[in-house]
Amino acid sequence: MRYAMAVDTKKCVGCSDCVVACQTENNVPIGYCRDWIVEVVDGTYPQLELEIRSERCNHCANSPCVRCCPTGASHYSDGGIVLVTHDECIGCGACIASCPYDARYPHPDGYVDKCTFCIHRVREGQQPACVEVCPTKCLYFGDLEDPESDVSKVLKKRKYKTLIPEAGTDPQLYFLI
Amino acid sequence: MTYENILIFISNHIMKSTRRDFIKIAAVGAGGLATSGGLFSWARANFFEEVPNAPGMTRTPTYCEICFWKCAGWVYKNEKGEIQKIIGNDEDPHCNGRLCPRGTGGVGMYYDEDRLKTPLVRRTVNGKQVFEPASWDEALDVVAQNLKKVAKEHGPECVALFTHGSGGKFFGDLLKAFGSENITAPSFAQCRGPREVAFLSTFGEIIASPERTDIRDTRCLVLIGSHIGENMHNGQVQEMSDAIDNGATIITVDPRYSTAASKSKYWLPIKPSTDIALLLAWINVIINEEWYDKKYVEKYCYGLEELKNHVKTFTPEWAYGITTIRPDVIYETAREMANASPAVIIHPGRHVTWYGDDTQRLRAVAILNALLGSWGRRGGFYSPEKKDLPSYPHPEFPKPKRTWRDAHPGKYNLALEVVSNDICDSTIPSPDRACNFKAWIVNGTNLIFTLPDQKKTLEAIQSLEFMVVIDTMPMEITGYADVVLPECTYLERYDYCRTDQHREPNIALRMPAAEPKYDSKPAWWIAKKLASKLDLDEYFKWNDIEELLDWQLKKVGTSLEEMKKVGVKKFPREYDDLYFYDDQEIQFNTNTGKIELYSTDLAAEGFVPMPVYTPHEEPQTGFYRLNYGRSPVHTFSRTANNPNLTDLMDENVLWVNPKVAKEWSLKAGQKIWLENQDGVLSTFPIKVRITERIRFDSVYMVHGFGHAEKRLTRSYGKGVSDTELITNVKTDPIMGGTGMRSNFVTFHVEDPHRKEVES
Numbered sequence: 001m002r003y004a005m006a007v008d009t010k011k012c013v014g015c016s017d018c019v020v021a022c023q024t025e026n027n028v029p030i031g032y033c034r035d036w037i038v039e040v041v042d043g044t045y046p047q048l049e050l051e052i053r054s055e056r057c058n059h060c061a062n063s064p065c066v067r068c069c070p071t072g073a074s075h076y077s078d079g080g081i082v083l084v085t086h087d088e089c090i091g092c093g094a095c096i097a098s099c100p101y102d103a104r105y106p107h108p109d110g111y112v113d114k115c116t117f118c119i120h121r122v123r124e125g126q127q128p129a130c131v132e133v134c135p136t137k138c139l140y141f142g143d144l145e146d147p148e149s150d151v152s153k154v155l156k157k158r159k160y161k162t163l164i165p166e167a168g169t170d171p172q173l174y175f176l177i
Numbered sequence: 178m179t180y181e182n183i184l185i186f187i188s189n190h191i192m193k194s195t196r197r198d199f200i201k202i203a204a205v206g207a208g209g210l211a212t213s214g215g216l217f218s219w220a221r222a223n224f225f226e227e228v229p230n231a232p233g234m235t236r237t238p239t240y241c242e243i244c245f246w247k248c249a250g251w252v253y254k255n256e257k258g259e260i261q262k263i264i265g266n267d268e269d270p271h272c273n274g275r276l277c278p279r280g281t282g283g284v285g286m287y288y289d290e291d292r293l294k295t296p297l298v299r300r301t302v303n304g305k306q307v308f309e310p311a312s313w314d315e316a317l318d319v320v321a322q323n324l325k326k327v328a329k330e331h332g333p334e335c336v337a338l339f340t341h342g343s344g345g346k347f348f349g350d351l352l353k354a355f356g357s358e359n360i361t362a363p364s365f366a367q368c369r370g371p372r373e374v375a376f377l378s379t380f381g382e383i384i385a386s387p388e389r390t391d392i393r394d395t396r397c398l399v400l401i402g403s404h405i406g407e408n409m410h411n412g413q414v415q416e417m418s419d420a421i422d423n424g425a426t427i428i429t430v431d432p433r434y435s436t437a438a439s440k441s442k443y444w445l446p447i448k449p450s451t452d453i454a455l456l457l458a459w460i461n462v463i464i465n466e467e468w469y470d471k472k473y474v475e476k477y478c479y480g481l482e483e484l485k486n487h488v489k490t491f492t493p494e495w496a497y498g499i500t501t502i503r504p505d506v507i508y509e510t511a512r513e514m515a516n517a518s519p520a521v522i523i524h525p526g527r528h529v530t531w532y533g534d535d536t537q538r539l540r541a542v543a544i545l546n547a548l549l550g551s552w553g554r555r556g557g558f559y560s561p562e563k564k565d566l567p568s569y570p571h572p573e574f575p576k577p578k579r580t581w582r583d584a585h586p587g588k589y590n591l592a593l594e595v596v597s598n599d600i601c602d603s604t605i606p607s608p609d610r611a612c613n614f615k616a617w618i619v620n621g622t623n624l625i626f627t628l629p630d631q632k633k634t635l636e637a638i639q640s641l642e643f644m645v646v647i648d649t650m651p652m653e654i655t656g657y658a659d660v661v662l663p664e665c666t667y668l669e670r671y672d673y674c675r676t677d678q679h680r681e682p683n684i685a686l687r688m689p690a691a692e693p694k695y696d697s698k699p700a701w702w703i704a705k706k707l708a709s710k711l712d713l714d715e716y717f718k719w720n721d722i723e724e725l726l727d728w729q730l731k732k733v734g735t736s737l738e739e740m741k742k743v744g745v746k747k748f749p750r751e752y753d754d755l756y757f758y759d760d761q762e763i764q765f766n767t768n769t770g771k772i773e774l775y776s777t778d779l780a781a782e783g784f785v786p787m788p789v790y791t792p793h794e795e796p797q798t799g800f801y802r803l804n805y806g807r808s809p810v811h812t813f814s815r816t817a818n819n820p821n822l823t824d825l826m827d828e829n830v831l832w833v834n835p836k837v838a839k840e841w842s843l844k845a846g847q848k849i850w851l852e853n854q855d856g857v858l859s860t861f862p863i864k865v866r867i868t869e870r871i872r873f874d875s876v877y878m879v880h881g882f883g884h885a886e887k888r889l890t891r892s893y894g895k896g897v898s899d900t901e902l903i904t905n906v907k908t909d910p911i912m913g914g915t916g917m918r919s920n921f922v923t924f925h926v927e928d929p930h931r932k933e934v935e936s
């Protein structure tokens with residue numbers, strides 16, 4: 001099993017519904033977020049291009065954050081999902097510094113928090129909260145080892161890229177372009 | 178060449194940096210964070226590993242009140258009975274199980290600690306006017322006494338109701354029982370009025386809401402200034418995404434590189450205010466090339482010959498000089514539309530009160546749709562249907578002696594709804610009127626931010642004998658009220674069921690998920706209590722809202738009990754099909770019984786029967802046209818203080834083209850003040866966003882910010898109010914709409930208010 005997510009930049013409108021839904025699903029405190037939107041504008045008026053991306057933890061197969069965690073709180077779980085066990089986390093922030101995607105934040109309760117791919121929902125056979133809410137249906141989630149999963153099918157059909165591949169982290173968040 | 182590589186854009190994305198700020202604060206003293214306080218107790222949930230607790234959740238149905246789209250959803254409460262999240266109802270055609278960010282963030286409206294908490298009555302204490310907290314009984318007595326006094330001295334017709342939202346229906350019933358039909362919503366004359374009048378005079382039917390556009394199945398979608406995706410009209414955003422998946426061509430006409438423009442095959446960066454010229458040129462090409470749907474036009478349309486003559490000179494070359502859109506692009510996009518016909522939509526837009534000739538612009542849009550045969554066709558405009566619920570039995574409403582139309586006889590005869598700004602005008606005393614409006618009831622609309630020309634709105638308010646405001650939040654308008662009544666939020670109340678049109682008729686229930694917080698009350702309760710104090714009990718014979726709703730629901734074969742379980746119920750269509758069938762004989766609801774390319778209605782009223790282009794005002798040197806629009810995370814000024822949504826965007830920014838920024842030596846993020854063509858200064862400064870996405874002759878901001886009301890603690894002083902800078906209003910002579918896009922601003926890099934004080 002290898003969980004992954006694909007984001008269709010051709011459909012995402014940058015509405016941030018995925019951000020709000022994640023906050024209310026996962027008790028993310030106001031002022032923090034596990035996912036966020038990046039817009040990249042290129043060109044000069046009127047020759048312009050705009051790419052909109054909903055970003056979050058890349059659940060890298062070769063995660064610097066798991067490697068550098070001194071307590072083992074950061075670990076791989078089902079299907080390669082990168083998790084933090086809150087009560088083992090001492091909040092030292094080594095993982096925050098090591099993540100090339102800036103995907104982690106220090107929770108005010110003293111531990112480090114980040115996207116979990118909504119593992120609590122996935123284990124119940126549901127989609128992650130952001131995937132389920134997205135009005136443009138531009139997020140695809142599933143098991144890459146299952147050729148019938150939404151994410152496998154869309155990655156077969158479409159061109160895609162990953163972010164900062166040169167960091168060698170083997171990211172599992174794919175952007176359809 | 179690349180000016181904006183990797184721009185981490187402000188609004189939603191600011192959280193990346195906000196998060197940093199919070200870290201700093203957390204280091205100083207974590208206890209001070211809102212997250213550790215009582216605002217969201219669920220945010221403190223102490224969970225092991227990473228699994229938030231799902232079991233023990235209960236859910237109740239609602240439909241969203243954060244905007245007019247009214248998506249149906251489920252309110253989930255955790256095992257402690259606290260509202261945790263709102264999720265779309267899968268059966269709901271408005272949202273298909275997916276709420277928009279505002280609807281998802283609707284929980285913030287309930288938890289907002291700045292809410293109105295108790296009735297307030299204006300009193301003079303030691304020569305100073307103050308609001309004193311009052312009991313409901315006291316406050317409603319004051320309202321009833323004042324309304325009775327106005328009725329006795331001037332007639333009940335001198336009371337007007339401004340409303341925007343579900344509760345308004347109860348106050349509408351109350352006002353009609355009281356003897357006035359002056360019930361108005363800014364959604365007509367400040368928003369979609371021109372399109373409704375234009376489509377009614379062309380097709381004999383209005384567009385209404387949710388729009389009957391068949392975007393899901395379209396092959397070509399043309400957006401004119403309509404920024405779907407930034408305006409989060411949920412169903413349309415979803416269907417536009419489906420259309421992208423299906424390979425539909427999108428053509429966007431907008432001086433700004435909108436999100437929709439970035440998803441389009443063609444972006445036409447038009448010179449602002451010249452849209453009618455482009456539309457006429459498209460009509461010209463489609464007629465000249467004989468690309469129109471001949472069979473459809475011949476069978477259903479009236480006035481083709483007149484139209485042919487009318488548009489003869491409106492060639493793409495002619496339009497090029499006006500719009501700056503190249504003739505070959507006009508020609509090519511016209512061909513795209515024709516190729517897709519009839520599965521093509523020239524979108525009528527929603528907020529369309531721009532330049533004062535808006536009904537005529539929307540007539541051009543309607544005509545183009547008619548020529549391409551898209552009305553009543555798959556992928557064009559479908560025929561919607563709705564399920565009406567009967568009214569609970571009540572005596573006939575009294576016939577008012579006067580209506581708002583009597584204030585200005587002969588004006589705006591084609592207006593379909595009461596013109597809000599006209600009520601405002603006829604509140605300011607004038608010798609040529611027998612009666613002016615003397616009392617306003619305002620529910621769920623912050624008129625200070627809704628009506629342009631704030632000076633006039635304030636003058637009207639000063640002329641009133643009495644004003645009561647019913648709202649959930651201490652919006653600016655409440656500060657001018659004599660009595661303020663705290664309405665509870667939609668998550669704490671019943672309302673009438675939603676019965677809006679769609680492909681399939683359907684109804685949705687809203688029921689309370691929680692007890693009203695503080696001393697707030699639902700609209701139905703307030704209206705009924707007030708009716709009692711006004712001796713109008715016979716119009717509100719139901720004992721409580723559940724009895725009323727159950728009675729209505731049983732009349733259509735369901736019940737309150739069933740609706741509580743399903744939230745949304747669909748009914749079979751009763752009348753026609755979704756689309757016209759081939760060769761269907763159709764009598765359109767127009768004077769000629771045909772689709773009117775030549776409008777007999779407009780001709781009879783003395784207006785040009787076919788649209789013409791008229792040039793509009795242009796910015797003076799050093800001034801830029803003020804354009805405004807929507808953010809996906811806010812609804813007008815209504816959400817400006819919502820904790821979840823201000824977390825995503827708590828201020829608006831001013832989009833400025835890099836060339837303009839260079840001329841003024843503006844830096845990204847710099848705060849500047851604005852002054853409009855009439856010398857009106859913005860109260861607050863606004864941050865500059867330097868971006869290639871805006872034309873050099875205009876600036877852009879999201880509407881609804883710049884609140885000057887200190888009780889809105891999260892939004893006070895954040896950004897600039899576009900409304901305060903809209904003082905040049907171009908009124909549409911056909912239906913009274915307020916054109917708001919002929920305003921121009923210049924910049925102040927130093928605080929001009931301070932200068933005023935010093936000099």
Ligand code: SF4
Binds near residue numbers: 012015017
């Ligand atoms: S909810 Fe969907 S469309 Fe909206 S920003 Fe997130 S990914 Fe993009």
Ligand code: SF4
Binds near residue numbers: 022034115117118128
């Ligand atoms: S997968 Fe879940 S935790 Fe991750 S960003 Fe989406 S909603 Fe948040």
Ligand code: SF4
Binds near residue numbers: 245272276279409412
């Ligand atoms: S579109 Fe969004 S704000 Fe409007 S009703 Fe639907 S969920 Fe609510």
